[in-house]
Amino acid sequence: MGLGADAAAGGVDVLIITALKEEYEAARAAGSAGYAGHPGVAAWEEHESESLLPFLVGTYVLADGRSMTVALARPTRMGATATAPVVSTLVERLRPRCLAMCGVCAGNPAHAALGDVVVAELAYAYDEGKRTEDGFEGDHRQIPAPEGWLRAAQDLGTSDLPSFGEASPHEARIWLMERLYAGEDPRRHPARSRFLSQASWTDQIQGLQADGLVARDGAALSLTDAGYALIEQLVYDDLDGPRELPFAVVVGPMASGNVVVKDGLTWSRLKQWGVRSVAGLEMESAVIAQVAHRLGLSDWVVAKGVMDHADPRKDDRYKQFAARSSAEVLFKLLGRRLASPQVVAESAALSRIRSVYVLGGVTGETTYPDYEQSQLAHVCEQLGQAVAKAGAELIVCSPFPDSADLHAVIGYVQSGAGRIVHLHSPRHPEVAERQTEMLAMLGSGHDTEIKNWYYPGPEDDDSREQAWLLCQIQAMEEADVVIAVGGRVSKTANTVLHLAEARRKPIVPFEFLGGASRRAYQRRDWTAVYPALEHRRLMDRDAVPDAMKIADQLVTARLRTPHNYRWPPRRVFISRARPDAAFAQALETYLSGAGITALVGEKELRPDRMVNPTIEDAVLSADLFVVLWSRSYALSRFCYDEIELALRRHAVGEIQLWIINLDGSDIVPPEARALPQALARTPHALVALVRELLEHAEPARTVPGGA
Template sequence: MAVDVGVDAVDALIITALKEEYEAARSAGLAGYAGHPGVATWEEREPDSLTPFLVGTYVLADGSRMTLALARPTRMGATATAPVVSTLVERLRPRCLAMCGVCAGNPADAALGDVVVAELAYAYDEGKRTQDGFEGDHRQIPAPDGWVRVAQDMETTDLPSFGEASSYEARIWLMERLYAGEDPRRHPARTRFLSQASWTEQIQSLQAEGLVIREGAALSLTTAGSAYIEQLVYDDLDGPRELPFAVIVGPMASGNVVVKDGLTWDRLKRWGVRSVAGLEMESAVIAQVAHRLGLSDWVVAKGVMDHADPRKDDRYKEFAARSSAEVLFKLLSKRLASPHRPGQTGATSRIRSVYVVGGVTGETTYPDFEKSQLAHICEQLGRAVAESGAELVVCSPFPDSADLHTVIGYVQSGVGRIVHLHSPRHPEVAEKQAKMLEMLGTGHNTEIRNWYYPGPEDEDSKAQAWLLCQIQALEEADAVIAIGGRVSKTASTVLHLAEARRKPIVPFAFLGGASRRAYQRRDWARLYPALDHRRLMDRDAVPHAMEIADHLVTARLRAPHSYRWPPRRVFISRARPDAQFAQALEAYLSSAGITAVFGERELRPDRMVNPTIEDAVLSADLFVVLWSRSYALSRFCYDEIELALRRHDVGELQLWIINLDGSDIVPPGARSLPQALARTPQALVALVRELLEHTEPAPTVPGRE
């Protein structure tokens, strides 16, 4: 059965330059590898447009998956490729821009059939040609470190095109190297075909058959040997099906002409890049488009079909196209695939967790139907929270609460992640919880986490026990959504506490009660002029509750007028594993005329580390923390954020905390500060763009909101 894939955004856009490369990538996607199913069906999209493409969901053995688009221009080369790539990147907003296909490989490093993954890419023919020769003026773009590292560590033995060399294949390989005038002892693939023992055996066998002759250290084909290999190559119409091929990571040079002179490798050395591993026509375009359009991830993998010398032919072209596609899909799966649960949508919210509070009010026009109305609305709310990717925080398992029905909607959505249930220890509560869990069943993927607190000592202290649970739940949540709730109960107190602690609150007012009072207390037009707050009076707005919550959370981060605005220098504090996020943010800031500052770039050999970084923080107008689990483990990141917190505490520095993976904020001084979630580099750039371009001020004095 085909998987329905939307095209609002994809994980990777894969470009090929030739139709043969396109078909190889399409087939490799369908074939999968090593038990990974791959793409069930490629779906054709926009076939009548100038840039048609295929879309498919690539599935791995553990259920993880990634959404891929595949496209090609009608001609090879940079001129034909650039407009197709630029158009589709704008259209599909991929996390990663990728390319596979064929290239010429440097004979010093890569064997025929090997796959070259670009460590950097550049156009080698950019420069000036004078009477004295060519003067290069190259713009080299390095590939992201994370992709390079995965490529360097990649094994090919589990890919369909890999095959160990048989004794016969090793024999033919040795004879082909001699026929090409190469020294097989120094060939980059020698160990894949011949061990020390088999090397001696093969030579002795070929000598005995009169196919090679050995004169001291020289080994060459006899006339019979040359005739034998010429006939074999002539009859080999389709090229190899399997090879012991390897992944070679190195610079990739692009040019506007097809090369077969055998001289270009030496010229590339003289023109500035000594270790070029691959030569083709389009990789520089991929790197340049990714760089200019703010994509932090790009990768090029191309199979070696020749060595750009006079012996150039197409015998290895089909294999090279296929093996490069297999390597690319494996690279993408290691870097982009994410766990999947049936019906799961993307985690798009800027909020990690939402506390839902409320219940019946006794203030509606038809009080007999209020429970049913509450149940229906809160189930919608639960689905909305789940589909946004946020975790749900609740307290009460009782049917007259908003909590229970929100949990039902959250679980029944099929995409709910975690429900945090804060409750007092009491037999009646335990019974209701048990019935709730029984009703929810076990066929869902939502994790229910119980948080228990001291129970009431008597009937008169029940309200206090519940209030303790609600206060703790409030502490654990990033935002509050309120629906109804009796004014005489604890919901009213909880909402007052949330206001005092500057928690973003989405108070739906249509049921009345504590939620309506919270709505009426706030000067919405002044605090959030871009928000149509009248929607909070409309029950039809409940499915959009998380959009409203995101708006409020983002507003908390916006710069108060007391700071220099817009900022001119932004210090980006990040852990090394999160470099792709920082690179995307730096590219955007640069395009906006803002200087990005990184601590390690400010280091000098004649200064100590701490004062150098402190000076860099002092020079910044804005400090952006890219928080993650990796950040929490870095001592250097801690030093940076501590410096920033000191300046922030005395009103000298605007500080934003942007959470990349939903992990808990550790430094005590930072826990009470606003934070927003951005799970991808694209989401990070979108958030920062909105914060910088929007003039709406953040509320600063809780008592005056």
């Protein structure tokens, strides 16, 4: 089995759908060709060529060695009816991180030129509604594209793509004549600046006048009979359309309908029906958006090349170019979003942790006390970078320069991957002044959000330490993991670490600076509690960049604590919300392959029984209850009923319960908040976590009569 086959079995980064065979071939060729030094796909592997849903899988490689796995498929005919079942089936089967589509569309002549590529800002079916004797009343369900993809598309240049070419003076001349031939005003055309500069505009017109091809009457410019004859001949002889164009990416709404349009009237109708700035018109983008929304895919993108303007002049001359240019734009966009370090951080594929509390400071216990501050700053900046690149949020308390907190914030922000810093501090003028200075020092050229959480300030100088202790305790409570570097034993860090231990909070105590962190390290029987962890690395300052890998091991081990339940489990209940179906499907597939029966809500329903007792029987029959927590889960009454029943069984030792957080949202049921949880933002990460837990968890003792 090759690399592509492995990817198909375990999920892909992106599933690309095309509606037509020509679009499919253009996407396949664009993937193989790469661009601007990016190798692209070395070889496409065919899968299930004899089945009803064949598809290709390849690994798209970028110039710096990063890569993404790509699946490519198509229905047998265009349109929503043919596309929807293909997309739905393959998404559930291949479990892509992103659903994408490329191909051709009609472009609004007010916004897009022939050959431009429209990236959907939103997608909707424009012919949904009611037709009455007074006309059509639209009832549209618009689905917006993800914000990050829109920004990337707006910033995407095309000059390094194979289909891009600057217009020569001769090509600019023909372009100007063709606009007049089409009855368009070249001065107001969206592509005018790409073909004619201010300086060349006058030269071209004067040259065409001199050749007797155009006539000018004040502000009016028109073709002469000779000009008409020449441009008609050129258009007639241009069978295959352009090979290169100075095309651009246009980001705007995409409207889908069930008919091919060439009436020239639809653009004004779309405006009347509610979306004034529609840029593209085709038949399938709404399906892509709807399937992504229904199956809980956070990433989807549609890029389609403009082959005509949906008017009576509609022909296929630009079809080949539009299919090719849209595929090139799509692969470049996918490479930017799916293979970039920033997206790895956004997907949190490297970490199972939502938030990290960093605390510590100098200790005065080393043989170099005068240099401790310098070392603390260095290692804590490394620590902040590690937290950011793992996709976790950072929690700190002190904005003062002698703390571990400030330097962790600097590293977190300067990494370029930091998402949110939570700053827990008392209300006090001196603290506010330091916070203001810190924000000024960090500057505004970053995307990290700083959130302030304020607590009562000290009533006098003697109560300063108590005010800080309150902030630190609250920060510790909010974090999934505590990472400590140094910290004087006589200060609050020591108390906070004791409390974290009492709360069974995972702690990563780096020992090399001594202080409170060293005491926390020495109190733990690492070999007995975490036998798989190389705990002596916590004595090494060079291990700080790997702090999040160590933290992941501790978080996973909390879920893997010794237990008295049947082990290995024979029946696993997967509790999930409908939008998280892709996660549940991936987990169900893995469990079935491991010989474990997977029970999923509605699949257990029977026509002769009510819903609640059926679900209750399934939960009662399970050995393990896996909660796939998300915002959607928190909003579901049925999910809440399931977890309440499981929590009651867990409290009396009747069932093992794992909480796996899919999106980093807060746990709502009070009884569940204190239970261990781990983060898995992709189906791949979920399966890897459960596999690790099932393969390495060991029971504390055998249950009488159990397996």
